[in-house]
Amino acid sequence: NAKEQASSSYQFYSRKMNERFHKRMELENHLRKAIENEELRLLYQPVVDSYTGQIVGLESLLRWHNPHLGHVPPSDFIPVAEETGLILEIGEWVLKEACKQNKIWQVAGLPKMFISVNLSSRQFNDSRLSRTIQQILEETELLPQYLELEITESMTMDVRVALDTLYELKKLGVQIAMDDFGTGYSSLGYLKDYPIDKMKIDQSFIKGLQHNQVNAAIVNTMIAMAHNLGLQVVAEGVETEEELHLLKDYGCGLLQGYYFSPPTDVERIVELITP
Ligand code: C2E
Ligand code: MG
Ligand code: MG
Numbered sequence: 001n002a003k004e005q006a007s008s009s010y011q012f013y014s015r016k017m018n019e020r021f022h023k024r025m026e027l028e029n030h031l032r033k034a035i036e037n038e039e040l041r042l043l044y045q046p047v048v049d050s051y052t053g054q055i056v057g058l059e060s061l062l063r064w065h066n067p068h069l070g071h072v073p074p075s076d077f078i079p080v081a082e083e084t085g086l087i088l089e090i091g092e093w094v095l096k097e098a099c100k101q102n103k104i105w106q107v108a109g110l111p112k113m114f115i116s117v118n119l120s121s122r123q124f125n126d127s128r129l130s131r132t133i134q135q136i137l138e139e140t141e142l143l144p145q146y147l148e149l150e151i152t153e154s155m156t157m158d159v160r161v162a163l164d165t166l167y168e169l170k171k172l173g174v175q176i177a178m179d180d181f182g183t184g185y186s187s188l189g190y191l192k193d194y195p196i197d198k199m200k201i202d203q204s205f206i207k208g209l210q211h212n213q214v215n216a217a218i219v220n221t222m223i224a225m226a227h228n229l230g231l232q233v234v235a236e237g238v239e240t241e242e243e244l245h246l247l248k249d250y251g252c253g254l255l256q257g258y259y260f261s262p263p264t265d266v267e268r269i270v271e272l273i274t275p
């Protein structure tokens with residue numbers, strides 16, 4: 001009967017929720033020890049100059065391999081790190097690792113390039129952020145112009161706070177990029193007021209560009225607007241030659257995506273950036 005059914009479906013959902021809760025607890029507990037157990041590492045994805053074809057920068061992308069959980073994608077563990085506050089420690093590890101690595105390549109005499117690091121909302125809103133970054137730059141002896149910080153529209157709720165933070169970061173001399181551009185809200189207002197250097201057009205606009213007149217119009221307009229505002233533009237998620245050609249036609253200066261290279265480990269990156 002209906003009552004039994006309701007009760008068994010309740011039990012079903014409650015069991016499901018229990019499982020989910022358990023999984024999440026398990027992930028959280030493992031994540032707490034991920035740094036000290038050396039389970040985290042960074043991959044680097046080239047950012048390419050669309051005219052010369054040269055690699056001019058690298059985006060650092062975090063990877064987590066845990067012996068019990070296997071490979072856990074950032075889309076699964078970054079939100080947990082964010083909710084628990086673990087992202088502050090993890091984010092600091094990422095910043096240090098990326099700066100250290102870039103300095104190593106520079107000291108080795110490889111062509112100088114910027115390294116970009118994704119910031120999470122919690123990091124961006126942490127009052128110690130700019131001091132932490134300043135310390136890391138001093139420690140690693142990386143010049144600030146070779147570090148780029150990627151922020152997103154959705155982590156900048158309070159415009160005043162965001163402006164203060166961004167100006168503090170700009171004072172350090174680092175570059176600021178707006179990641180996943182076009183997927184957030186009120187993008188235009190931010191672009192006008194925020195001291196950013198670069199716009200990264202979200203990959204959802206790039207996919208199949210040549211078959212989608214609406215996306216093509218949007219991307220073309222975004223690029224023109226960015227240039228009028230004095231910003232550099234990166235197209236994310238470039239996978240095909242057709243996309244590449246259109247983006248070049250539109251004057252997009254920087255490109256990133258599987259067409260050029262997936263996120264890649266340190267050893268292989270050295271081969272890619274060695275002239
Ligand atoms: P994101 O910053 O927008 O990074 C780009 C994502 O797109 C990466 O996924 C990259 O592997 C993927 N990608 C690059 N080229 C292509 C392409 O041509 N086609 C397709 N389909 N995908 C492409 P990934 O590494 O899984 O990272 C996902 C997101 O996780 C990142 O998006 C970023 O928001 C976040 N994330 C990654 N590493 C960190 C980190 O160290 N700190 C923080 N806070 N977030 C991170
Ligand atoms: Mg990014
Ligand atoms: Mg992102």
Ligand code: MG
Pocket residue numbers: 179180200202203236
């Ligand atoms: Mg992105």
